[in-house]
Amino acid sequence: MGFPGVWMTESKSMIYRVVPKCACSTIGQIMFYSDHGRFFDGDIHDAAEGLHKWSQDHSKPLIEAAVAGHEAVTFTCVRNPYARILSSFFDKIAGIQRNGRRYRGNLVPQLAQQYGIDVGGPENNFDFDQIASFRRFLLFARDTIRWRRPMDPDIHWSAISGHVGTFIANGGRYDRIFFTEAFNDGMAQVLDAATIPVPVDPASVPRFNESEGHGPKRAHKVSDYFDDLSRHLI
Incomplete structure (x- = not known):
């Protein structure tokens, strides 16, 4: 199975297991900056060079060897599951994607029909x-x-443990796992432990929230969205 969802700097200073909706855009940009002294111009998920990714065939043997030899500081970032699934809803269901369309084509109309969900729109x-x-x-x-109906679970709301656990199950080991809620401290520990070509201060790095500005703003605090049934479902 290999190491899906794994990114590695070209300098082999850091290996990161991506967990969607857990500051992955910002972490990817920090990794890119630590090698090149600049941020990637665009969404880091679209970068096809400057960062090794398991999804790129030429990167797979390099990542495999680095993981097997534990050559780099290896880490991931996790998040409160309540805040994470709420973020998934506002980004992927209520928001407009960076291509100007709804996420996964007809998903939102399907949810409106089958679950009575209304998310409004720009109009x-x-x-x-x-x-x-x-x-x-x-x-x-x-x-x-x-039940995997009416579709398989999406990576943006499937369990964090599933993302994190595949790396361990396939032979990887983490040096650091930190919380999105304590991002600066956690990322600083990773950077301090790694030998990076270009110094990076996490506190001065902008937050690369690729979904921001393309959908509704959250109108209430996180706890207001969860009643007893909602907490049970989580």
Whole structure:
């Protein structure tokens, strides 16, 4: 199976297991900067050079060898699951993607029909009942994870443990696992432990939230979205 979702700097200073919706864009840009002294111009997920990725055939043997020899500081980043799935909803379901379209084509119309989810749109300034729609989305997310219907679970709301665990199951070992909620401290520990060509200060790095500005703003604090049933589903 190899090491899906793994990125590595070209200098082999850091190996990172990507966990979607856990600051992965910012981490990827920091890794890129630490090698090249500049940020990637665009979404780091689209970068086809300057960063080794398991999805690139030429990178696979290099990543495999580096993981097997534990040649680099190896880490990942995790997040409170309540905040993470809420972020997934606002980005992937309620938001417009960077290509100007809805995520996964007809997914949102399908959710509107089958689960009664309303997420508004640019034409009405994304005016909708955020709490009610999010709780209905949770039912859909539960169905995908538990019964794989009406589709397989998406990487943006499947369990963090599934992403993190594949790396260990296939022979990898982590040096650091830190929280998105304590990002600067955790990322600084990784950078301090690595031998990087270009110094990086995490506190001065902009947050590369690729979904920001393309959808509704969260109108309530995180806890307001979760009633007793919602917490049970999580």
